[in-house]
Amino acid sequence: MLEFDIDYQQIVDLQDELGATEQQIQQAYSRAINRTAGTLRKMSNKGLKDELELRNTKELRKRLRTIRIRKGKLLDAVTLWYGTNDMKVSAFKGSPKASRGGASFRGTEFPGAFIAKGKGGPRTIFKRKGQERLPIIEQTLPVKDQMDVYLEDEIFTELESIFFKHFTADLRARVIYGVGRK
Numbered sequence: 001m002l003e004f005d006i007d008y009q010q011i012v013d014l015q016d017e018l019g020a021t022e023q024q025i026q027q028a029y030s031r032a033i034n035r036t037a038g039t040l041r042k043m044s045n046k047g048l049k050d051e052l053e054l055r056n057t058k059e060l061r062k063r064l065r066t067i068r069i070r071k072g073k074l075l076d077a078v079t080l081w082y083g084t085n086d087m088k089v090s091a092f093k094g095s096p097k098a099s100r101g102g103a104s105f106r107g108t109e110f111p112g113a114f115i116a117k118g119k120g121g122p123r124t125i126f127k128r129k130g131q132e133r134l135p136i137i138e139q140t141l142p143v144k145d146q147m148d149v150y151l152e153d154e155i156f157t158e159l160e161s162i163f164f165k166h167f168t169a170d171l172r173a174r175v176i177y178g179v180g181r182k
Helices: 008-018 022-052 058-062 144-177
Strands: 064-069 077-082 097-099 102-105 108-111 114-117 123-128 136-138
Touching: 008 022, 008 144, 022 058, 022 064, 022 077, 022 144, 058 064, 097 114, 102 114, 102 123
Parallel strands: none
Antiparallel strands: 064 077, 097 102, 102 108, 114 123, 123 136
């Protein structure tokens, strides 16, 4: 999990500049937190799909959770959880190749494995679990390091600017249209 601190002085300065009430600040803050989480989700899905060279974002959407935490006055928080466990070979672009002792994909060897078509999907790499014909298990590739580096370098560096963009726009609209005034 990644936490970031919001400069409360910027919020107070914006409140003074626009003449916003405390209630408008709280409402704009809450909405900006949610919109920031949504923006980060979209950026993450699109960027990680390209970074990891995935066929589609289906596998990523399963691994990304947004958790809303309500703590009270101006302390609402959103946690973005990323599942960085290994991904199935079928999720990646490319074709597996048969090798001398098994199969290979993107430079990773899978000894004792074989290539077959998955359930309604592309050809992938399977390995038997023991000496019997079944069960077979689809092989996976590690993605944690690549995901961590991308998220820290590309996505989370823009977090504060995204938040303040959403917060400023929402607060300005609330003040102009008188939403949330007591």
